[in-house]
Each structure stands twice: as structure tokens, then as C-alpha cells.
Amino acid sequence: MKTSSEDYHLLSDDELLEDEPTFPLHRRTLQGRPRYVVPLILTLIGSLCLNVFFGTRNLQIPDFTHLSNSGRSYFAGLSRDVPTTFERGGVYFDDNETISNAAWDAIEYYHGTVALDHDYAASKGLPRSQNFPWDDTKGIYFLNGFHDLHCVKRIRRTMLQLRDGVPLTSPVSHSLHCLNSLRQDILCAADDTPLYTSYDHPGAVGFDQPRKCRSWEALEDWANERTACWRDINSGQHIDTLFRYRYCPEGSPYNEHIRAIFGEFEKGENASAFT
Numbered sequence: 001m002k003t004s005s006e007d008y009h010l011l012s013d014d015e016l017l018e019d020e021p022t023f024p025l026h027r028r029t030l031q032g033r034p035r036y037v038v039p040l041i042l043t044l045i046g047s048l049c050l051n052v053f054f055g056t057r058n059l060q061i062p063d064f065t066h067l068s069n070s071g072r073s074y075f076a077g078l079s080r081d082v083p084t085t086f087e088r089g090g091v092y093f094d095d096n097e098t099i100s101n102a103a104w105d106a107i108e109y110y111h112g113t114v115a116l117d118h119d120y121a122a123s124k125g126l127p128r129s130q131n132f133p134w135d136d137t138k139g140i141y142f143l144n145g146f147h148d149l150h151c152v153k154r155i156r157r158t159m160l161q162l163r164d165g166v167p168l169t170s171p172v173s174h175s176l177h178c179l180n181s182l183r184q185d186i187l188c189a190a191d192d193t194p195l196y197t198s199y200d201h202p203g204a205v206g207f208d209q210p211r212k213c214r215s216w217e218a219l220e221d222w223a224n225e226r227t228a229c230w231r232d233i234n235s236g237q238h239i240d241t242l243f244r245y246r247y248c249p250e251g252s253p254y255n256e257h258i259r260a261i262f263g264e265f266e267k268g269e270n271a272s273a274f275t
């Protein structure tokens, strides 16, 4: 069998723009086959083209069970029960950066800072954390998924600031730290989902492919029930950390204490000093 590298080269953009795209992986199989094979393959190719043309409509989503990892997350007890697809584009990838920036800016990660009972944390094998300022029986933790969200937001913003030649709001070293966190999470997750490959764009894999995810909203709910009342105000500035833990929800048992120290800090002349 002939196996030169020419037979296996990746499709280039130019090739994709040709009227008749080449399918190098199939080309060799057309030789020396019974007559019906060529029409059959042409039909298949036609079908493939239709798939590309109609996008995902032909991607079957019949049953997710084989796509789910039923294992529950260790802390919030979330299972993979939310049918989702790998995004092709969407607002986070919109060429119009008014739209994509707004989408990214709307991503919040402050919910991810939680106050967990020291006893609970110990029973789960977590290292002891610094005390929650309003309750010594609890420690402050930052949920890893929220840290990752913080990281991708930070990296994206830094990239665009570098592209635009404007002053950086956080040093490149922070983005490098974030990249290293994401690298470790990728290795740790060892995600074995096979992404399908298509001919419609070189290197484009998995577009619109179904999968099952844990519910991010359920994780937010779990975190909100344990909120450490944190906001990333004056990010990057060395303000008294306590200022960042004043944002307890209405009805929180800690509000009285917080108001006694800070007053109605969210109103009045200094409210906008912290954003």
C-alpha cells in the first residue's frame, strides 16, 4: 500500500475554497473496487456535504446515556445531566466585539468564593483554609471552576489589551499563572470525549456535537448557599481584604455585624469608590 505523506496532508483553506473539495483520506479507496462503490461513496460524500450545508440538523441526539459520566461531583453532588452541545460560534465568539465583550463581561465568578464549615472541610479531606471574617467556624474557599472562569476572562482581556496596545489592567504574569492552572485542569480532567472531525474546516472538531454537562447554575446555587460574600472589587489593588467580604445577601446573619463596621457602604458618597 502506498503511504506517502501527500495522501494524508491536512486540508488547507485554499482547498476548501475550491468548488470540488478534495478528500485525500478517501481518494485511494476508489481504485480497484466494484462498480457500485463509486456511486455509493459519491452519495455518501453528497450526504456529508448536505450535513455541512445544513449544519447540525443531521447530528442525532437520541440518547445521552452513553455520553454521560454518571459520577457525581464530590462536593456539590452534581451529575452530568444537562444536554449540551459543543458551540460552533455564539456570542462569546462574535466578530462584533461590542457583543462578545459584553458577553464575557457578564460572566461572574465571585459566587465561587464560599465559606465552608471547618468540620465539613476536614471531613472531605480539604486543607484548612483561612477563617471567614464573620464566622470563625468557617473557612474561605474558591471553587476551582470559578477560578477557571476568572482565568479565561483575565487571559482574554489581556490578549485584547496587548493587541490594542493599551495599558494592561493586570500583568502578563497573571495570565501565565492562569494558563498554567488551566493546563493542570485539562490534564486532571483527562477528558476522553472523542470529538468528531468534519471536512468543513481544517482542524474544526466537535462543532455542535452533543454531550452532557453538569449544571453550572446548580453549582452557582450550591455556592450561593455557602457564599463568603466576596466581590472582586478594586481587583489587583492592595485594599484591605475585609472590604471584599462585605457583600452578604439580604437576610444574611452577618449583615448586622458588617453594617456595624461599614455602615451602608453600598450607598452614599463612597459607594462608587469600590467597583
Ligand SMILES: *[C@@H]1O[C@H](CO)[C@@H](O)[C@H](O)[C@H]1NC(C)=O
Pocket (backbone or CB within 6 Å): 096, 097, 098, 099
Ligand atoms: C456591534 O453590535 C452593536 C450592539 O448590537 C451594534 O450597535 C453595532 O452597530 C455593531 N457593530 C457593527 C460594526 O456591526
Ligand SMILES: *[C@@H]1O[C@H](CO)[C@@H](O)[C@H](O)[C@H]1NC(C)=O
Pocket (backbone or CB within 6 Å): 268, 269, 270
Ligand atoms: C468616604 O470616604 C472618606 C475617605 O475614606 C471618609 O473620610 C468618609 O467618612 C467616607 N464617607 C462615608 C459616608 O462613608
